[in-house]
Amino acid sequence: MGSKKHKKESKKKKHxxxxxSPLENEEVQRERTERKKHRKHKDRKRDRSPDxxxxxxxSHLAREVVTREAPSRDAPVREVSARAHSRSSSxxxxxxxxxxxxxxxxxxxxxxxxxxxxxxxARTGExxxxxxxxxxxxxxxxxxxxxxxxxxxxxxxxxxxxxxxPAEDGxxxxxxxxxxxxxxxxIAQQKKSEKIREKLQLHKEKRKIEQKLQTTLLAEESDEDDxxxxxxxxxxxxxxxREAAKRAAMLDEMDAVFGVSALVEQEQHEERQHSYTHxxxxxxxxxxxxxxxxDEREVVLTLADKEVLADDNEDVLVxxxxxxxxxxKKNLLEAKKAKSGYRAYDDEADLEAAALGYARPxxxxxxxxxxxxxxxxxRGFLIGDDDVLEAKKFRDMMRxxxxxxxxxxxxxxxxxxxxxxxxxxxxxxxxxxKFKKTKRKGKIRKKAKHEPIDVDDYDxxxxxxxxxxxxxxxxLLSKPLAVDEEETxxxxxxxxxxxxxxxxxxxxxxxEAQFKVPKVEEILERVKEEEPxxxxxxxxxxxxxxxxxxxxTLGDIPTYGxxxxxxxxxxxxxxxxxxxxxxAEADSNAGAWSRVxxxxxxxxxxxxxxCVGLEAEPSLGAGxxxxxxxxxxxxxxxxxxxxxQTNSAAKxxxxxxxxxxxxxxxxxxxxxxxxxxxxxxxxxQDFREKNNFRPNIKLEYxxxxxxxxxxxxxxxxxxxxxxxxxxxxxxxxxRIKKAVQEGLMKKMSSTDTPLGTLQMLxxxxxxxxxxxxxxxxxxxxxxx
Amino acid sequence: MxxxxxxxxxxxxxxxxxxxxxTVGDLKKLIAAQTGTRYDKIVLKxxxxxxxxxxxxxxxxxxxxxxxxLYYQ
Numbered sequence: 075m076g077s078k079k080h081k082k083e084s085k086k087k088k089h090x091x092x093x094x095s096p097l098e099n100e101e102v103q104r105e106r107t108e109r110k111k112h113r114k115h116k117d118r119k120r121d122r123s124p125d126x127x128x129x130x131x132x133s134h135l136a137r138e139v140v141t142r143e144a145p146s147r148d149a150p151v152r153e154v155s156a157r158a159h160s161r162s163s164s165x166x167x168x169x170x171x172x173x174x175x176x177x178x179x180x181x182x183x184x185x186x187x188x189x190x191x192x193x194x195x196a197r198t199g200e201x202x203x204x205x206x207x208x209x210x211x212x213x214x215x216x217x218x219x220x221x222x223x224x225x226x227x228x229x230x231x232x233x234x235x236x237x238x239x240p241a242e243d244g245x246x247x248x249x250x251x252x253x254x255x256x257x258x259x260x261i262a263q264q265k266k267s268e269k270i271r272e273k274l275q276l277h278k279e280k281r282k283i284e285q286k287l288q289t290t291l292l293a294e295e296s297d298e299d300d301x302x303x304x305x306x307x308x309x310x311x312x313x314x315x316r317e318a319a320k321r322a323a324m325l326d327e328m329d330a331v332f333g334v335s336a337l338v339e340q341e342q343h344e345e346r347q348h349s350y351t352h353x354x355x356x357x358x359x360x361x362x363x364x365x366x367x368x369d370e371r372e373v374v375l376t377l378a379d380k381e382v383l384a385d386d387n388e389d390v391l392v393x394x395x396x397x398x399x400x401x402x403k404k405n406l407l408e409a410k411k412a413k414s415g416y417r418a419y420d421d422e423a424d425l426e427a428a429a430l431g432y433a434r435p436x437x438x439x440x441x442x443x444x445x446x447x448x449x450x451x452x453r454g455f456l457i458g459d460d461d462v463l464e465a466k467k468f469r470d471m472m473r474x475x476x477x478x479x480x481x482x483x484x485x486x487x488x489x490x491x492x493x494x495x496x497x498x499x500x501x502x503x504x505x506x507x508k509f510k511k512t513k514r515k516g517k518i519r520k521k522a523k524h525e526p527i528d529v530d531d532y533d534x535x536x537x538x539x540x541x542x543x544x545x546x547x548x549x550l551l552s553k554p555l556a557v558d559e560e561e562t563x564x565x566x567x568x569x570x571x572x573x574x575x576x577x578x579x580x581x582x583x584x585x586e587a588q589f590k591v592p593k594v595e596e597i598l599e600r601v602k603e604e605e606p607x608x609x610x611x612x613x614x615x616x617x618x619x620x621x622x623x624x625x626x627t628l629g630d631i632p633t634y635g636x637x638x639x640x641x642x643x644x645x646x647x648x649x650x651x652x653x654x655x656x657x658a659e660a661d662s663n664a665g666a667w668s669r670v671x672x673x674x675x676x677x678x679x680x681x682x683x684x685c686v687g688l689e690a691e692p693s694l695g696a697g698x699x700x701x702x703x704x705x706x707x708x709x710x711x712x713x714x715x716x717x718x719q720t721n722s723a724a725k726x727x728x729x730x731x732x733x734x735x736x737x738x739x740x741x742x743x744x745x746x747x748x749x750x751x752x753x754x755x756x757x758x759q760d761f762r763e764k765n766n767f768r769p770n771i772k773l774e775y776x777x778x779x780x781x782x783x784x785x786x787x788x789x790x791x792x793x794x795x796x797x798x799x800x801x802x803x804x805x806x807x808x809r810i811k812k813a814v815q816e817g818l819m820k821k822m823s824s825t826d827t828p829l830g831t832l833q834m835l836x837x838x839x840x841x842x843x844x845x846x847x848x849x850x851x852x853x854x855x856x857x858x
Numbered sequence: 859m860x861x862x863x864x865x866x867x868x869x870x871x872x873x874x875x876x877x878x879x880x881t882v883g884d885l886k887k888l889i890a891a892q893t894g895t896r897y898d899k900i901v902l903k904x905x906x907x908x909x910x911x912x913x914x915x916x917x918x919x920x921x922x923x924x925x926x927x928l929y930y931q
Contacts, residue, residue, distance in 0.1 A: 216861070216872065216873030216875070217874075217875065217892060219859070219875060222874075222875045222876075225888065225891050226888070228891075229884070229887050231880065231884055231887075232877070234859045234875055234877055235859050235877050
């Protein structure tokens with residue numbers, strides 16, 4: 075068997091050997107040599123007695139043990155041989171594996187001949203199962219149970235435990251042998267059983283249904299009964315009938331004998347008569363309009379069909395013919411409606427109904443569908459319900475009345491005349507309709523032209539106001555006013571005429587006033603007229619406009635006259651005293667613009683030295699007053715600033731009565747004014763830029779002590795403030811020192827040295843009465 | 859009875875039958891008998907666990923068919 079396999083193995087080994095370590099390579103090589111040897115052995119037909127292949131494992135193991143137990147002198151040789159066996163050829167290994175399998179399979183049976191077993195296994199082509207041949211890894215060895223047991227005995231261990239068979243009840247013990255495991259349910263089996271069960275169930279149900287449906291058919295029945303049976307049965311039935319009839323007759327006879335039947339009959343008839351009169355029909359609904367039932371005709375009404383299970387099964391009477399008529403009518407109507415298709419607007423009937431005050435239903439076409447029975451119930455009338463009939467009659471009457479336009483209502487159709495295509499040409503009747511020419515009202519205009527408005531005629535006292543109280547007819551109003559070009563002549567002419575008239579009138583008035591006492595009304599009229607004029611002239615009240623206001627503020631120049639060079643009082647000549655007094659107010663306004671009276675103007679008196687620039691310096695020699703004057707003129711002294719104030723107070727008193735300040739901003743911010751103008755006009759006075767306005771701005775910074783700071787210092791100061799971190803101590807000291815020095819510098823006299831040298835010099839000179847001094851050599855002296 | 863596979867990955871791979879109540883030392887002796895190495899030179903490992911000689915295989919939860927690493931010291 076083994077030669078082919080052996081080759082394969084060797085090939086594999088070769089392949090592997092490339093990747094193996096050199097040590098293993100050596101081994102492989104050794105193996106090869108051994109194999110060669112084996113071959114040689116084979117060639118020699120195994121002349122050597124202990125063939126490697128036939129050496130039983132036990133023996134080799136035993137030998138091994140022996141070698142280990144007593145390493146004798148030939149140990150190395152044996153070792154090698156043992157090695158050779160342990161790294162045994164593949165053949166041997168295979169066989170051993172097979173042996174294992176065998177051993178397992180039939181447990182104790184070891185008596186099998188090895189060769190035989192090997193042969194049998196080769197024949198069946200069985201592969202060893204229990205020890206999966208380690209194709210991938212290195213050599214693998216495993217001893218059989220027997221061998222192991224022997225080995226164990228040698229090592230002093232107890233023999234191997236036999237693996238217990240799984241219990242007969244199908245339960246498996248776990249690895250420790252403590253617990254039984256329930257075998258897992260076989261899902262496939264479960265499924266199968268379920269399927270079968272379902273099938274059975276199905277069959278059962280089928281059978282049941284079939285049983286239920288099984289009935290004896292007529293034909294089947296007749297089949298089993300023949301004609302004779304049928305005859306028999308029919309005869310039976312006949313006989314029974316006859317007997318019943320006989321019995322009934324007998325009973326009737328008995329009744330007749332006792333006279334009961336007549337009584338009963340009579341009673342029944344009476345009862346019916348009694349119970350069913352027209353009053354019994356009262357309240358029964360007839361499902362037709364009362365008009366549909368003809369007056370002088372007999373109409374048979376029957377009870378309409380109705381649902382047995384309906385909740386309210388009210389009896390309704392109908393006539394079959396009328397019902398048919400109604401149905402046809404309705405069908406016709408619906409057909410018509412369907413033909414007309416969609417109509418956006420209601421037909422006239424609906425509109426009419428709305429006008430008559432009926433509730434106008436929304437989507438009435440669906441009403442029938444939604445509640446059929448309700449419609450049926452409300453339809454028609456109740457027998458004997460006269461009130462309803464009356465009401466209906468009345469309603470109809472009212473309707474007729476309204477349609478005829480009775481009462482205060484007028485019905486107007488909302489339908490417009492039919493539309494036509496407009497034509498470019500006039501119709502006959504359109505041609506006939508003439509356009510009326512508007513008459514020119516020449517007469518009126520002429521009058522106006524010839525008589526300019528005569529103010530005299532409209533004298534309030536004499537002439538009545540010439541307004542017509544006649545009615546203004548609407549047609550007159552509606553007519554467009556004929557406007558003449560002459561009427562819209564330039565205003566200037568009219569203005570001129572008016573002005574002329576006014577002047578004439580005034581003259582006349584003045585004339586009249588001289589001669590006659592005016593009537594009260596006249597006076598009133600005049601007052602009315604003059605009132606607006608008064609405002610213009612001013613009168614006693616004072617109106618301050620922007621200019622006046624400007625002048626007023628000018629008057630308060632605080633420095634004015636402080637220098638004393640504006641002292642008018644001093645300048646005023648004697649002959650002007652009176653004028654002065656008159657003009658006192660105006661001047662004392664302290665307005666800068668004193669009125670210049672051309673007539674009273676006198677030439678400037680140069681001699682008096684009133685010229686501002688060249689004013690002569692007052693002499694000091696004239697006592698205290700002179701000195702004061704000088705001081706004043708130089709500005710050293712301030713004059714008591716009360717004089718202008720007193721004057722202004724007086725002025726205030728004078729002007730307070732009619733004091734009003736004209737709106738300086740021309741109502742720019744005034745909401746009333748704005749409203750008047752509609753809010754869309756700009757300022758009345760356009761903005762004028764002040765070209766020569768140069769604002770005098772001077773930024774000055776001072777420190778905490780009020781000392782002025784130069785820009786650099788100011789920056790530093792601000793910076794310190796901003797950062798919240800002052801300068802250091804040294805810096806501060808330095809600054810203080812500097813400030814002190816500066817102060818000293820300021821205090822220092824400019825004419826002398828700090829030590830007063832000049833003063834000393836002058837003193838010395840005064841002392842010695844000489845224009846010089848002698849500088850001696852000694853320093854001390856000079857210092858003193 | 860259980861059978862464990864011991865593999866040093868240098869070419870030795872043995873399958874050893876033993877009892878679960880054998881100690882690791884016994885197993886080592888069995889391995890030594892099969893492979894020819896001295897048992898006191900054998901180290902058995904599973905990952906980083908070095909099995910000690912005096913402990914039973916069942917205590918180490920060594921079951922049938924397990925692979926043990928075989929090292930030498």
